[in-house]
Amino acid sequence: MKITEIIDSKMPSITEWLEKTGMPNIQEFRQEDNNKRDRLEILNQTIGINYDKPIKLLATDISQNTEKFQQILKENGNDKCALRLSPIVKDLPKLRVRGKTLIQNLEWFKNLDINPEDYKAEIIPHNDNTSFSGIILINDLGIFGEIVPGPHWQLTQGFFENKPLIFSYKNDLWHFSYIEPTIQKVLTSVLESLKVENLELQKELTEKLAAKFNEDQQLKGYFEFVVWPPDNNISFIDYNRVLYEKLKNSDYSWNDPGSKLAGIPASPGKAQGIVKIINDPTKDSLTTDNIIVCDMTTVEYLPLMAKAAGIITKQGNILCHAAIAARELGKPCIVQVGNKISELKNDDKILMNGTTGLIEKITP
Known part of the structure; x- marks a missing residue:
């Protein structure tokens, strides 16, 4: 999928993905997602991490063109940003637009069919030249x-211009999908910023955020971050505790399969079934013994994912929205099979292992 197709189309949030899976505690998850920058602000004030600090206001400030908003527009109108509306009222959806100037984003806001009194607003920094995500x-x-390398949507949506470096650290051993010193240096900096050696600060974060720490005194959780030029400082864009609780016992470690037909395991479990290559999820159908094989699953695939025995994709990554949704559905999933996926043909009988990433053809 081309970059312009990703940017110009709607990119469903993780909340939208999980809601469609029937996740039982979706309201708790939605609240966690809506308030993520409040938590990042606490981390900023407590341990000094950088984050994409927004300008906060009410949606009524925009709709009523208040003096506060006029000043914001004067100072930031031509800056690229994301405009994010988070509901104050329960059960309403989060709304957002990004990648355009604030003045351009106002046209989107004016066309919304909402009651502005039901929403708070955030104007969030945007950079087209992201170094790493x-x-x-x-x-x-x-x-x-x-x-x-490049924009963050690649990781959430699972489509790439450059292959991501996937890593795992378990039992004192690091494993990398490939070696790239610059990216590994970014990882080291991220881990250093999440290390809290001061026990008083740990106590403060535990009281304010119900924070938890590992044996190396690093803050546990699910985090997203970007590296923006020109200073190339790390800027966090999410800290999610509910997702951590869901994935706290998840093992994403894997071994190099060598020349075997394999990818990277993204959701555990084994499935034996018949290959069904899906090109159009809105038109193609399958049975419960089919294993989806495709370039990458999008949110339109969810009805098929819920029905299929397993999922195998050419692209994707271990923590993209689709992989997390596969775990929620209890479906084994293997990502990043790459060009070897062409070895799988319709009606092939296969055994896939979402714990190891191996795919075996079963001969009659």
């Missing part, structure tokens, strides 16, 4: 994640 999970088993 990453997702990292620090859980009870280790440290897992991925970093990619």
